[in-house]
Amino acid sequence: MAELSPGFTLIDGQPQTQLSVRDRGLAYGDGLFETLRVVNGRIPLLQQHLARLVRGASRLQLACDTSAIEQELSRLAAQLDSGILKLILTRGDGQRGYALPLPQQPRRIIQLAALPTYPASHAAQGIRLFPCATRLGQQPLLAGIKHLNRLEQVLARAEWDDPAYAEGLVCNQQGEPVECTVSNLFLRLQDGWVTPAVDQCGVQGVMRDYLCDQLAAIGQPVRVRAVSQAELLSSSEVFCCNSVYGVWPVVGLGNHQWSIGPNTRQAQTLAQQVMS
Amino acid sequence: MAELSPGFTLIDGQPQTQLSVRDRGLAYGDGLFETLRVVNGRIPLLQQHLARLVRGASRLQLACDTSAIEQELSRLAAQLDSGILKLILTRGDGQRGYALPLPQQPRRIIQLAALPTYPASHAAQGIRLFPCATRLGQQPLLAGIKHLNRLEQVLARAEWDDPAYAEGLVCNQQGEPVECTVSNLFLRLQDGWVTPAVDQCGVQGVMRDYLCDQLAAIGQPVRVRAVSQAELLSSSEVFCCNSVYGVWPVVGLGNHQWSIGPNTRQAQTLAQQVMS
Numbered sequence: 424m425a426e427l428s429p430g431f432t433l434i435d436g437q438p439q440t441q442l443s444v445r446d447r448g449l450a451y452g453d454g455l456f457e458t459l460r461v462v463n464g465r466i467p468l469l470q471q472h473l474a475r476l477v478r479g480a481s482r483l484q485l486a487c488d489t490s491a492i493e494q495e496l497s498r499l500a501a502q503l504d505s506g507i508l509k510l511i512l513t514r515g516d517g518q519r520g521y522a523l524p525l526p527q528q529p530r531r532i533i534q535l536a537a538l539p540t541y542p543a544s545h546a547a548q549g550i551r552l553f554p555c556a557t558r559l560g561q562q563p564l565l566a567g568i569k570h571l572n573r574l575e576q577v578l579a580r581a582e583w584d585d586p587a588y589a590e591g592l593v594c595n596q597q598g599e600p601v602e603c604t605v606s607n608l609f610l611r612l613q614d615g616w617v618t619p620a621v622d623q624c625g626v627q628g629v630m631r632d633y634l635c636d637q638l639a640a641i642g643q644p645v646r647v648r649a650v651s652q653a654e655l656l657s658s659s660e661v662f663c664c665n666s667v668y669g670v671w672p673v674v675g676l677g678n679h680q681w682s683i684g685p686n687t688r689q690a691q692t693l694a695q696q697v698m699s
Numbered sequence: 700m701a702e703l704s705p706g707f708t709l710i711d712g713q714p715q716t717q718l719s720v721r722d723r724g725l726a727y728g729d730g731l732f733e734t735l736r737v738v739n740g741r742i743p744l745l746q747q748h749l750a751r752l753v754r755g756a757s758r759l760q761l762a763c764d765t766s767a768i769e770q771e772l773s774r775l776a777a778q779l780d781s782g783i784l785k786l787i788l789t790r791g792d793g794q795r796g797y798a799l800p801l802p803q804q805p806r807r808i809i810q811l812a813a814l815p816t817y818p819a820s821h822a823a824q825g826i827r828l829f830p831c832a833t834r835l836g837q838q839p840l841l842a843g844i845k846h847l848n849r850l851e852q853v854l855a856r857a858e859w860d861d862p863a864y865a866e867g868l869v870c871n872q873q874g875e876p877v878e879c880t881v882s883n884l885f886l887r888l889q890d891g892w893v894t895p896a897v898d899q900c901g902v903q904g905v906m907r908d909y910l911c912d913q914l915a916a917i918g919q920p921v922r923v924r925a926v927s928q929a930e931l932l933s934s935s936e937v938f939c940c941n942s943v944y945g946v947w948p949v950v951g952l953g954n955h956q957w958s959i960g961p962n963t964r965q966a967q968t969l970a971q972q973v974m975s
Binding site: 430434439441443444445446448449452453483484507509511513519520521532539557558559561564565570571572574575576577578579580581584604605624 | 710722783837
C-alpha cells in the first residue's frame with residue numbers, strides 16, 4: 424500500500440488520484456459523503472456515520488455496500504494515529520441525462536486528510552458565529568442527509584474570511600436558525616435543550632444525534648423543533664457540534680453575547696468521551 | 700488531436716478521460732454546466748449559453764475565462780456535423796472545507812456526446828408529461844443558473860421509466876408548475892403566452908429566453924410570472940423547449956389532454972430557424 428500521507432485516496436479500494444470524468448458525482452452532485460475523524464487508529468461513531476450513509480442512499484435510490492466501506496475505512500484508520508477520512512459515495516459513471524444508469528455501479532472514494540488544527544481556545548473559551556445572509560432552501564427530499572449538493576454551504580462559507588468567526592450561522596427561508604456551515608446548533612432554553620429540526624433543510628449530524636441520545640440518558644432530553652431567532656438570542660447557553668471537533672461553546676453572534684454555562688460543559692464532556 | 704468520437708473530453712484544453720479527485724465539482728457540485736447542440740459545425744445560441752454561464756459564475760463568485768471556453772467549443776464544433784457538447788466549469792481543486800480556495804483555479808471540461816435520437820413524433824404529434832411528485836426547493840440564490848447541484852432533477856427523472864412520457868412536469872414547494880426536468884414550459888392563456896418565473900427555483904433556459912425575445916418581436920409577448928396548476932390545465936396550448944430539441948408540443952399530463960395549436964407551431968418554427 425502506498426504511503427499514508429494527506430491526499431492519499433482509495434477509489435473502489437485502489438489507490439488513485441484521478442477519477443472518471445463521467446462520474447455523476449461531478450455531473451450532478453449525485454452522491455453522498457461522510458467526514459470521519461480518526462482517533463488512535465479508530466473511528467468514533469463509525470456505525471452512526473454508516474447508518475446516516477445508508478439513510479441517504481435509500482433517499483437517493485443508491486446502492487450502498489457498507490461492508491466494503493466499513494472494511495476500507497477501518498483498515499485505513501488502523502494505520503493512523505489521527506486524521507480525517509472523507510468518504511464520498513457517488514452513483515458512478517453515467518451517460519448524458521438525469522435518468523438513473525442501469526445497472527448502477529456506485530463508486531466509493533476515501534480521501535485521507537490531516538486533522539485540522541483548531542485553536543485550543545475554540546473549545547475552551549468558545550467561538551463567535553458569523554450571521555450568514557445565505558439561507559437554506561426548503562427541500563424535505565434532501566434534508567437531513569449528507570449529499571453532494573453543497574452550493575448553499577459554499578455560498579454561506581464565502582461570506583466571511585475574518586478568522587474571528589470560527590463558524591457561520593445559517594437560517595432557513597423564514598429566517599429561523601437551522602445550523603452552522605459544518606455543524607449543528609444546540610440552544611439552552613429555560614426548560615432545557617433544543618436543537619433545530621432538520622426535516623426541511625440542514626444536515627442531521629452524527630454528533631448531534633449522539634448528544635441527543637446521551638443527554639436524554641442523563642435526564643436532559645433535547646427537543647427537536649423549529650427555533651426562532653428570538654429564541655436563539657434569549658437562550659442562556661448555545662453550542663455547536665460536529666464529529667470532527669466535538670462541542671464548541673458559542674459566545675457571540677453579531678453584537679449578541681452568551682457566556683459558557685455548566686450545561687454546555689456537560690455536553691462537551693460527553694463529546695470528548697466518545698472522541699477519545 | 701484525438702479522434703472526435705462520443706466521450707471525447709477536453710480538460711483545460713487537453714484530451715483527458717480522468718480528473719483530479721480533489722475537484723470541488725465532485726466534492727460540492729461547486730460549478731456550472733451548459734449543454735450545447737452542434738448543427739453543421741456551428742453552435743446555435745452560443746453567445747446566449749456563454750452569457751448564462753457568466754451570470755452563473757458571477758452568482759457563484761467563480762472566475763470564468765469565456766474566451767478560452769468559446770474558442771475550444773467553436774473549434775470542436777467545427778469538426779462535427781452534429782452532436783452535443785457539454786461544458787462543465789468547476790471551481791477546480793480544493794482542500795478540505797467549504798471555504799473558497801485561494802487562488803481559485805477553475806477547471807473547464809468539455810465532453811462530446813452524440814445527438815440524442817428522439818422519435819420524430821415528439822415534435823410532430825407532441826409529448827405527454829409525467830406529473831413528478833418531486834418538488835423544487837425555493838432557493839433564489841441558485842435559481843435560474845445552471846449549476847451542478849442537480850439532485851432534484853435526478854430524483855424527478857427517477858420517478859418514471861415509461862417511455863410514453865417524454866418529459867416530467869416539476870412544481871415548486873407550493874405545487875405551482877415551474878418547468879420540466881430538462882426543459883422550460885410555455886402556456887397559452889386567453890391573453891397570450893406565459894412562462895413560469897424561475898427566480899425562486901428552476902433554470903432560465905437559453906431557448907426559453909430566445910423564444911421570449913422572438914415572440915415579443917412578432918407581437919406575441921410572453922409574460923413571466925408564477926403559474927398555478929389550474930392555469931396550466933386551462934391553457935389552450937402548452938409546449939416545452941430547450942436548446943437541444945427545440946420545441947415539443949405537450950398533448951397530455953395525467954388524464955388531461957391538450958391539442959396542438961397554431962401558436963405552438965409558430966414557436967416551433969422560430970426554434971427550428973435558429974437551430975438550422
